Amino acid sequence: MSGAALTTGTIHGIGLGPGDPDLMSVRAHRLVTSARHVAFFRKQGRSGRARGMVEGMLPAGVVEFAMEYPVTTEIPLAHPGYNAALSAFYTDCTAHLRSLAARGEDVVVLCEGDPFFYGSFMHLYTRLKDDVPVQVVPATTGMSAAWTASGRPITWGDDVLSVLMATLPEDELVRHMEAADALVVMKIGRNIDKVRRALHRAGKYDDAWLVEYASMEGQAVQKLSQAEGRMTPYFSIVLVHGNGRRP
Template identity: 45%
Template sequence: MTVSRDSARFFGVGLGPGDPDYMTVRALKVLQGADRLVHFSKKGKRGNARTMVDAVIPPDPAREIALVYPITTEVTADDPAYGAAITPFYEESCARLAGELEAGRKVAVLCEGDPFFYGSFMHLWRRLAPRYPTEVVPGITGMSGCWTRAGVPITWGDDVLTVCPATLGAETLLQRLRATDAAVIMKLGRHLPKVRAVLQQAGLHERAVYVERGTMPDEFICPLPDKTDDDAPYFAMILVPGQGRRL
């Protein structure tokens, strides 16, 4: 059967925070109808996004495309070595997906949370969306899933919320936290000791909440003062709820 290029569609599919029950109806429809399911992964590991949808979309080798990062946390993002490795990776990944799209296939990139919120998908979107019909399916963000599961209303009244990557330097992070009412600190991983120290300096440590793999099967939630070790995965965050006007 000949497939026309006109049938090509490029999708970025937000899967939500982890629990497949939080996936949208639109996301499920796109995944069910896609010719190719694309996910990012670390060397030697199955992609987290692909694992998230196993319950609703069983593995199918004929449909799967794994984009394996050449580098992840081995060096920091501001290290020239990081850009030297990751930029060609995105270029090569886009060339690979463009081949599928040129063949008229529907290509769906699986994205944790929302595709436009700290997502690797954006690097593909920037290169491919101008060339092919594209749809981005929004998803519940990881932080939304985490504060809901933790039972922590994050903003009240006129509270200002600041979202910070834990990769920021300590002084920059401190300035951001001192200038806001509520905060979410993402991409925790090995940065937990630094973030904990900054929160203590900012006087926010006691009201902070630690959430690990929120909504996922191995979810763990506790007040940050109760988290006494320094181990945290990438999929962990700290919530600092606002204390604004409550009626």
Template identity: 45%
Template sequence: MSDVAGESGTLYGVGVGPGDPELMTLKAARILGEAPVVAFFSKRGRSGNARRIVEGRFNPAAEELRLEYPFTVEVPVGDPRYRTEMAAFYDDAARQVAARLDQGRDVAVLCEGDPLFYGSYMYLHDRLAGRYAAEVVPGITAMSGCWARAGAPMTRGDDMLCVVSGTMDEDGLAERLAGADAAVVMKAGRNLAKVRSALARAGKLDRAVYVERGTMPEETVVRLADKPDDDGPYFSLVLVPTERRTV
């Protein structure tokens, strides 16, 4: 941790895991216990999932730097405003973090799951890592936390695992799912009806497992074919384990 006058602080991207606080690494816990600034992303008016995970587990004297998204799911990714406004948001967030680093204070940026796997931290990393010392602390991903909770062996031997986003068009999803031995569909939530249809077209709906808020107290794990509706929160994904076979 930086404590030399005139020396810039270090930027830490800290993966805090998929939801269960006990799945945070020892290194993440150590850094959070020492960092003078803890930054986290959140929806406007909410604390954010990453902040909830670390409740009571970071330096009580630390400054909390809340970085509030201008929107989350209200504006579609394809809307021209999305890229423009989100870029401006990350530019401003980077300026706020840089101001603390310039004061010689280390900044630990929280990220649920792993910082470099669909994590918002990476957009700060893109903007700041070339100017400041930066270290990424990996975290247990949402998908590995979910397949552990589902008790679903995902790959065996030389199986190929495909990770796709539920925001893809249905034809693209169906094509990739059909060609994979096993798959994880991230960002299933509002795209669940399309994901279900793509899995059916790929002939893999019977193997699909829906996991909602995996490793969290409100966790739901169910065969997708048995789920009676297509409603799902942001923290949901679909697992397609490899076919079971004997060695």
């Protein structure tokens, strides 16, 4: 092995969990508290939720790299400019991280939830994994925190669980909802009315629960029907619990 390969730094994609610092893994905590370089995603003008989750944990002198999304909800997902803007953004972020690794620097990339579960880090991982060492630290997902907050198991026996994005077309939501025994619906936000209609059509509206800010400050759990007529925050998950085979 060459000397250059021995000095190449490692990119660590660190899953921080659903929000409560107490739910962070020991490995994630160790890497965060010893980091020399930290990168994190955030919206323009925001501090970044992942960054906020490690407030007070980072060592003195750590170098921070904020990766600010060029777009979030300003243009539709189907707009040709959306993918183009994000692709260029991830390419630029990757180039910076690659340059740090080439200098022998390890970099901790902070990720909400689990890095491989609908996370932005995946777009960096696929661009980096063939060029520099990349290590991923898994974590408790937001949906796990949500069904735990509901106080009921999400699946029993051989229940089939479907995880759906509320950004799907309504007919697609209905098709998946009808086929599954248990449901997790994410990315609610402005899609809440579409989700309500789909659940009604699938015959599962009365069994749906809404969990807001699972494991975070402001956590709230209620039947979805009790939240009729109002919008929901970004960190919201809709659940339909399974009721399958049990002893």
